[in-house]
Amino acid sequence: DQQVKQNSPSLSVQEGRISILNCDYTNSMFDYFLWYKKYPAEGPTFLISISSIKDKNEDGRFTVFLNKSAKHLSLHIVPSQPGDSAVYFCAASASNYGQNFVFGPGTRLSVLP
Amino acid sequence: DTGVSQDPRHKITKRGQNVTFRCDPISEHNRLYWYRQTLGQGPEFLTYFQNEAQLEKSRLLSDRFSAERPKGSFSTLEIQRTEQGDSAMYLCASSERNGRANSPLHFGNGTRLTVT
Numbered sequence: 001d002q003q004v005k006q007n008s009p010s011l012s013v014q015e016g017r018i019s020i021l022n023c024d025y026t027n028s029m030f031d032y033f034l035w036y037k038k039y040p041a042e043g044p045t046f047l048i049s050i051s052s053i054k055d056k057n058e059d060g061r062f063t064v065f066l067n068k069s070a071k072h073l074s075l076h077i078v079p080s081q082p083g084d085s086a087v088y089f090c091a092a093s094a095s096n097y098g099q100n101f102v103f104g105p106g107t108r109l110s111v112l113p
Numbered sequence: 114d115t116g117v118s119q120d121p122r123h124k125i126t127k128r129g130q131n132v133t134f135r136c137d138p139i140s141e142h143n144r145l146y147w148y149r150q151t152l153g154q155g156p157e158f159l160t161y162f163q164n165e166a167q168l169e170k171s172r173l174l175s176d177r178f179s180a181e182r183p184k185g186s187f188s189t190l191e192i193q194r195t196e197q198g199d200s201a202m203y204l205c206a207s208s209e210r211n212g213r214a215n216s217p218l219h220f221g222n223g224t225r226l227t228v229t
Binding site (some may be wrong): 004025032034035040041042043044045046049051089091093095100101102103105 | 117146148153154155156157158161169171204208213217218219220221222223
C-alpha cells in the first residue's frame with residue numbers, strides 16, 4: 001500500500017517556464033512534508049519542507065503548497081532552469097508516530113533549453 | 114562542513130557472502146537512518162537510531178540485516194548471506210533533533226550493492 005504517490009513518472013518543461021510536480025498521500029497522520037532532488041550517482045538533496053500547520057512555504061524559486069483536505073501537495077519551480085533536471089521525491093512523516101519518512105516513487109523532471 | 118559520508122561507494126559480492134557498509138553522519142546530528150532504494154522507486158525506510166539506540170525497524174529488515182551505532186556516532190549495516198534481491202542502493206541519512214519539530218534528512222551518496 002503506497003502511502004505517498006507521485007502519479008507522473010516524468011515531466012518536460014521549457015527553460016524559463018514553471019514546473020509543477022504533484023504528490024498525493026493517504027495517511028491523515030502525516031504532518032510534515034518534504035521535497036528532495038536527486039541527480040544520478042548522488043544521494044537525495046533536501047529542497048524544501050512544509051509543516052501541516054501551513055499551506056505554503058517559499059524558498060527562492062521553489063514553493064511548496066499543501067492542501068490537507070485533498071491530501072495533496074505540489075512543488076512549483078519558477079523559472080525552471082536546465083540544472084533543475086533531476087528526479088524529485090516527495091516525502092512525508094507523522095511526528096507522533098515514529099520518525100520514519102515515507103517517500104514517493106519520484107518524478108523525473110527534464111528542463112529543455 | 115562535511116556532509117554524510119558512506120563507504121564503500123560500490124560493492125560487488127557473490128551470493129551467500131556477508132557485506133558491511135559504514136556511514137558517518139553529520140557530526141552534530143544525533144539521528145541516523147538507513148534507507149534502501151531500487152531502480153524506479155523512492156527510498157524505503159529500513160531503520161533509525163537516536164544516538165546509540167535503535168528505535169525503529171522496518172518489516173523490510175529481515176534477520177539477515179543488522180545495524181549498529183555503538184557510540185552514537187558512525188553506524189554500520191551488515192547483510193549476511195546476501196541474495197540477489199539485496200542488490201540496491203543503500204542510503205544513510207542523518208538529522209538533528211529539534212525539540213518536537215521535525216528536521217529534514219540529509220543523505221549521503223549511498224553504497225551501491227550488486228549481488229551476483
